[in-house]
Amino acid sequence: MFFFSKSKYCDFRQCPKIPWLKKYKPEEYAVDPQTQARFQAGNEVGDLAMGLFGDYVEVTAYKADGSLDLNRMKALTRQYLSEGKENICEASFDYQGLYCAVDILRKDGEGYDIYEVKSSTSPDHPVYITDTSYQKYILQKCGVKVNRVFVVTIDSSYVFNGVLDLHKLFRVTDVTPLVDEEIKRVEESLKEAQRVMASKEEPNIAVFEGCNDPYACAFFGYCTRSLPTPSVFDLYKLPYKKQLALYRQGVVTYEDFLRDGSMVNDMRRRQAEFALEDRGTYIDREGIRAFLGTLSFPLYFLDFETVQPVIPQYIGTRPYQQIPVQYSLHILEEDGRLEHREFLGRSEEDPRRALAERLAADIPADACVLAYNKTFECTRIRELAEAFPDLSAHLLHIRDNIRDLLDPFQSGYYYNRGMGGSFSIKSVLPAIYPDDPSLDYHNLEGVHNGGEAMELFPRLKDMPAEERERAERDLLKYCELDTYAMVKVYEELKRVS
Numbered sequence: 227m228f229f230f231s232k233s234k235y236c237d238f239r240q241c242p243k244i245p246w247l248k249k250y251k252p253e254e255y256a257v258d259p260q261t262q263a264r265f266q267a268g269n270e271v272g273d274l275a276m277g278l279f280g281d282y283v284e285v286t287a288y289k290a291d292g293s294l295d296l297n298r299m300k301a302l303t304r305q306y307l308s309e310g311k312e313n314i315c316e317a318s319f320d321y322q323g324l325y326c327a328v329d330i331l332r333k334d335g336e337g338y339d340i341y342e343v344k345s346s347t348s349p350d351h352p353v354y355i356t357d358t359s360y361q362k363y364i365l366q367k368c369g370v371k372v373n374r375v376f377v378v379t380i381d382s383s384y385v386f387n388g389v390l391d392l393h394k395l396f397r398v399t400d401v402t403p404l405v406d407e408e409i410k411r412v413e414e415s416l417k418e419a420q421r422v423m424a425s426k427e428e429p430n431i432a433v434f435e436g437c438n439d440p441y442a443c444a445f446f447g448y449c450t451r452s453l454p455t456p457s458v459f460d461l462y463k464l465p466y467k468k469q470l471a472l473y474r475q476g477v478v479t480y481e482d483f484l485r486d487g488s489m490v491n492d493m494r495r496r497q498a499e500f501a502l503e504d505r506g507t508y509i510d511r512e513g514i515r516a517f518l519g520t521l522s523f524p525l526y527f528l529d530f531e532t533v534q535p536v537i538p539q540y541i542g543t544r545p546y547q548q549i550p551v552q553y554s555l556h557i558l559e560e561d562g563r564l565e566h567r568e569f570l571g572r573s574e575e576d577p578r579r580a581l582a583e584r585l586a587a588d589i590p591a592d593a594c595v596l597a598y599n600k601t602f603e604c605t606r607i608r609e610l611a612e613a614f615p616d617l618s619a620h621l622l623h624i625r626d627n628i629r630d631l632l633d634p635f636q637s638g639y640y641y642n643r644g645m646g647g648s649f650s651i652k653s654v655l656p657a658i659y660p661d662d663p664s665l666d667y668h669n670l671e672g673v674h675n676g677g678e679a680m681e682l683f684p685r686l687k688d689m690p691a692e693e694r695e696r697a698e699r700d701l702l703k704y705c706e707l708d709t710y711a712m713v714k715v716y717e718e719l720k721r722v723s
C-alpha cells in the first residue's frame with residue numbers, strides 16, 4: 227500500500243528521487259550535523275508553541291518500542307474532534323495511506339485553522355507552503371473543513387525579559403491564499419509520487435538546482451559518486467549554481483576547469499593547480515612579513531565558544547543570539563614563553579557577565595589580540611560591551627586591537643594542496659602539520675568541533691557531577707586546542723617569513 231507523510235511529500239517536491247532513495251537505498255543517506263540540529267530545534271520549538279493559544283490537548287502517543295503509535299493518535303484525534311476541543315496538537319489524519327499530523331489544529335467556528343510551527347525566522351519559505359498545502363489537502367479529504375492556514379515562526383526581534391511571552395516570541399502569518407494556489411498541485415504530485423515509489427527502478431534524475439534548494443540534499447554524494455574526485459563540485463567558494471553550470475557544459479575535472487577558464491580566479495586556480503600537481507607550499511614572504519609587522523608582543527590568541535538558543539534563556543537576549551559561554555586564551559611572549567588562560571561559564575545561569583569580567587581582567591585594553599576570522603570575536607565583544615556598559619570602554623578597546631590570523635591565508639600568502647582551497651583553521655592546521663597527533667581534533671575526547679560544544683554546554687546543568695566534570699574537561703580541551711592551533715599557525719608564518 228502507498229504510504230506517504232508530509233515530510234516525504236516535501237522531499238518529493240524537492241526531488242522525486244529523495245523519497246525513492248530513502249526507501250530503497252537508505253544506507254546512502256548522509257545527513258549533516260546542521261540538518262540534525264535543525265530537526266532538534268524544530269522539536270523544541272514545536273513543544274513550546276503548543277501553548278500558544280492556551281489550553282490544548284495533545285494526541286502524541288507511542289508504542290512500547292518507542293515509535294509513534296499512529297493508530298492511537300488518529301483515534302484520539304477523532305475523539306477530540308467529536309468532543310469539540312478548541313486546540314488539538316499533533317492532530318493526526320490519514321487518507322488512503324496519506325498521513326499528516328497538524329502542529330496545532332484550532333477550532334474556528336464550524337471549521338478549523340491549521341497552524342504549522344517552524345523554528346526558522348522567515349515565514350515565507352516556499353517549502354512551508356508545500357507542507358501546509360499537503361496538510362490541508364489531507365484534512366479536506368478526511369472531511370475536516372479548513373478555514374485558514376497559518377505558519378508560526380520565531381520573531382528574531384523578541385527580547386526575553388525573564389518571563390517567556392509566547393505571543394511575542396512567535397510570529398503568526400496567514401498563508402491561506404498561497405496555500406489555496408499551491409493545493410491545486412497536490413493531487414497530481416501525489417499520483418506521480420505513487421508511480422515513482424511503486425517502481426523498483428531508480429528515478430533517472432541528474433543533479434540540478436533543487437539538490438541545494440530548499441535544503442542541501444543528503445544524497446548528493448551518492449548522486450555524484452561516478453564523478454572523478456576532485457570535481458568542479460569540490461571547488462571551494464564557487465557557488466553551487468556556478469558549479470552546476472560548468473558541469474552541464476561538460477566541465478567536470480580540475481583540468482577541464484582550468485582549460486575552460488571562464489570561472490577561474492587566482493584562488494580557484496591555485497586550488498586546482500595544487501590539487502593536480504603537488505607543488506609543495508606557496509609562500510609570499512613579503513606579504514607574510516607585512517602581516518607579522520602589524521603585530522606586537524605579547525600576543526593574545528583568543529577564541530570564543532558560543533551557544534545559540536532558539537528560545538532565549540537569558541534576560542536581554544533574543545532568539546538565535548550567539549551567547550559566548552567559553553573562551554580560551556594563549557599568551558605568547560617574545561621570548562617564546564606561552565601561558566594559557568581559559569573561562570567556562572555555568573550553564574544554569576547567564577555566563578556573559580562573568581565571562582566579560584574575566585576577559586577584561588585577562589586582556590589589557592591595548593593588547594595585541596589575534597583571532598581566526600575575527601568578525602565573530604569582534605561581534606561577540608561588541609555585544610558584551612552593549613550588555614555591560616561599565617565594561618564597555620575596556621572591551622571595545624580589546625575589540626579594536628584584534629588582528630585576524632586568517633588574513634595571510636585569505637590574501638593568498640601561504641597555500642598548500644592540503645588546504646583544499648579552504649582557509650578555515652580546521653583546514654589550514656592539518657595542512658601545515660599533517661602528522662602531529664597533538665594538533666588533530668579527531669584525537670580529542672568528547673568534543674571535536676564547535677557544533678558539539680554548542681550542543682553539550684546547555685546539557686551540563688542536568689548532568690550528574692562526574693559526567694559534568696568530564697564534559698567540562700572536554701569543552702576546555704577543545705577550546706584550548708583552538709587557540710593552541712592559532713599559536714602553531716603563527717609560528718609557521720614566522721618560520722617561513
Ligand code: SF4
Pocket residue numbers: 240241242243244247431432433434436437438443444445446447449
Ligand atoms: S542529490 Fe539531487 S538529484 Fe540526487 S536525490 Fe538529491 S536532489 Fe535528487
